[in-house]
Amino acid sequence: MAIIGIVFLNDAHPTVSYQKELTASTALTLQVFKSATLKQAALSDKEHRFVPFFGSSEWNRMDEMHPSVLAEGYQRSYRPFLLGQKGATSLTQFFGMQQMTKQMQGKQAVFVISPQWFTLQGANPDAFTYYFGTAQGLKFLQNQTGSQADKVAARRFLQVMPKSNVKTMMKRVAKGQDLTQFDQQKIQLQLNMLEHEDAFFSTWLTNDNFTKRVKPKADALPQPYNREALTQRATKLARQETNTNPFSIQNSFFIKRIKGHERKLANSQVHFSYLQSPEYTDFQLVLNQFAKTNTNVLFIIPPVNQKWAAYTGLNEDMYAQTVAKIRYQLEQQGFNHIADLSKDGGHPYFMQDTIHMGWNGWLAVDDYVDPFLTKPQPKPHYRINNDFLSRQWANYLPKK
Structure with a gap:
């Protein structure tokens, strides 16, 4: 009871x-991924510029050329705020964004969009449930205006998390119905409690990657910045x-994840396809959200390890068509900042493992990220097209 009292008395801001x-x-x-307090504080800091870097597990590949290491080592005018977890895809990121709509208004962001997210199933329900916080759902319900995107988002939520404690209100939004006054009061009451709880527990940070993994590598970088020396x-x-x-x-990844299983993995991806997926709908929800907050975004499309793709039989044409479909969805709506690295998986030491960038790959990312965030950029002019929310688009097969 004492803990509960402290939580409710604690400042929510x-x-x-x-x-x-x-x-x-x-x-x-x-x-951190679920905490509104920490994200809002960093993205609101007027003396230090934190920029949200959305993605999944690639941000945990912290070699010396990682974006956070380069930003620290060369004292860039920005610091990446890494928002990624293994298995997190567009729907997870969309609901996470609901907690920081004010902080993203008119700002910049970086978003890694991986073709591997676009599976036939789409968002993994277990992963989504694990990363979802009730406060995110409540903020969505509070932010929604009954738009087509809101109805689609609520329907997608119910498909991947049908037993949530906000399901009744989500069903109303999915049907295009207004939330009742009681619903709105309930949302605010629950948010007040959760925000106080978040504010209290956010002070107990336990994982200090910055001190252990970022700072030592940043201190070892050649000075001053020299692209050739870094390569x-x-x-x-x-x-x-x-x-x-x-x-x-x-080596460590190979020994832990692949060694001894090579025979099973040979030609294991021959039938993989990323061309038809609910992920295209979820990705559109993200784009709608960026347009809503007028956020200027750099999208990064990573490659796969070319040697590994050849060994597992991943279809290169299919991968290229997937990238083309993603780019079409972006460019048709005015999202023109795209770092398309999808053809670079065969470059020396570009990839750290089978699908994640490292070393020279990170340097290629930095060639796009640093100028995007440090040089003046024109204001975005988005042209949102809700046809990209349709099943027809999600299931569309590009012509060869």
Whole structure:
């Protein structure tokens, strides 16, 4: 009971120090991923510029050329606030964004959109449920206006998480019905409680990647910034860490995840296809949200490890068509900042493992990210087309 009393008495909008924001920005924990307090504090900081970097598990590949390491090592005018978890896809990110709509208004963001998200099933219900916080759903319900996108978002939510404690209100939104006054009062009451709880527990950060993984690597970077020197260092480091397998995969990953299973994995991806998926609908919800907050976004489309793709039989034409479909959805609506690295998976030491970038791949990302965030950019002019929310688009097969 004493703990409950402390939670309710605690300030729902506490002062968060810069050091705490810095620690949270690279923590990559479930706590930070779901915390409104920490994200809002960092993205509202007027003295230090934190930029949300959305994605999934790639942000945890923290070698010396990682965006957070480069930003710290060269004292960039921005710091990435990493918002990614293994298995997190567009729907998870969409609901997470509901907690920081004010903080993203007119700002910039970076978003990694991986073709591997676009499976026939789409968002994994178990992963979505694990990363979802009730406060995110309540903020969505509070933010929604009965638009087509809101109805689709509510329907998608109910498909992947049918037993949520906000399901009744989600059903109303999905049907285009107004929330009752009682619903609105209930939402606010629950949000007040959850925000106080979040503010209290957000002070207990336990994972300090910044001190352990970012700062030491940043201190080892060649000074001043020199792209050629960084390429040489990245190549040297990568060569040392990928010398025990024929796929140029980081040794530790190969030993832990692949060694001893090579025969089973040969030609295991021959029938993979990312061309038809509910993920196209979920991705459109993200685009609608960015347009709603007028956020200027750089989208990064990563490649796959070319050697691994050849071994597992992943269809290169299918991958290229998937990328083309994603790009079409972006470009037709005015999302024109795209770092398309999808054809670079065969470049030396571009990939850290089978699907995640590292070393020279991160440097290629930085070639896009740093100028996007440090040089003046024209204001975006988005042309949202709700046809991209349709099943017809999700199931559309591009012509070869």
